[in-house]
Amino acid sequence: MSTTHANAMPRLRIGTRGSPLALAQAHAARDALAAAHPELAEPDAMEIVVIKTTGDSVQDRPLSEIGGKGLFTREIDDAQTAGDIDIAVHSMKDVPTVLEDGLVLEAIMPREDPRDAFISTRYKSFADLPEGAVIGSASLRRASQILSRYPHLKVINFRGNLQTRLRKLDEGVADATMLAMAGLNRLNMAHIATAPMAVDEMLPAVAQGAVGITCRADDTRVREWLRPLDCRDSHIRVAGERAFLARLDGSCRTPIAALAEWTGVGQMRLRGLIVRPDGRDPLGTERTGPVADMAAAMAMGDDAAAELVARAGDALPAYRGEVVHGGGL
Known part of the structure; x- marks a missing residue:
């Protein structure tokens, strides 16, 4: 956490989790703000404030057992609402589809590689793993896809x-x-990755690879500062995926995956998938077509999710982890 000259308040306080990745993302946002606004490039104009979240505090249980949404954002949102910080930098896959009252998602920074990485010291891919091999994962979305494709693991x-x-x-x-x-x-x-996984084998989490910045809706000064950081192409893709998630009412108990990609100028492909937590009965779909703005992307994501809701029918609670079946996890 930085300090200020003569105890002067910084112009902008940036809230973040304290993990190395979260701090790297917060520093990237800080540097982008400094590059866009000379007044923020001055010494000590910005301060990074580390906030511990529920997801950081509870490490001995699966995320799906800790509770609802916002496990890695709730305490940061509270600090923002209380005025203790001005903006928050989040991995977008951690952000609930409905923000806390009074907060807005003002910017999505340019999205990184959305794929998952397979990591092993002995094997090159899932296909090389022998029967009974053990995969470590805290993600139901990853676990359910593994069990669906490789039930012997x-x-x-x-x-x-x-x-x-x-x-x-x-x-x-x-x-x-x-x-x-x-x-x-x-x-x-990146050298840690044994191999990146093709999205056809492991569809990513909604908004994976995207970093978002929230602020208070009534803070016009900060909203103006954040606007140059918004990557429109990334924001539109994320909006489509989050609309897919919102229709399915996803939480840490729901194995949901989605990825929107540009296939040409103004043309988008959105793939979505739900799987029961034990890996059974995967339901996938995709949409392709022209997308000019966030509203169109959201309509595409919502329509894709509506199809899966209809196809799942009475079994939808099982996909949400509300019905416990034997085996699997």
């Missing part, structure tokens, strides 16, 4: 930062794990 809860997960691999706790390529890239650790 076992998935265990695997939480902690990058260094903790790599240590667990070295200790033989698991044979392989997965992390987001975006995070590895931002930490200059």
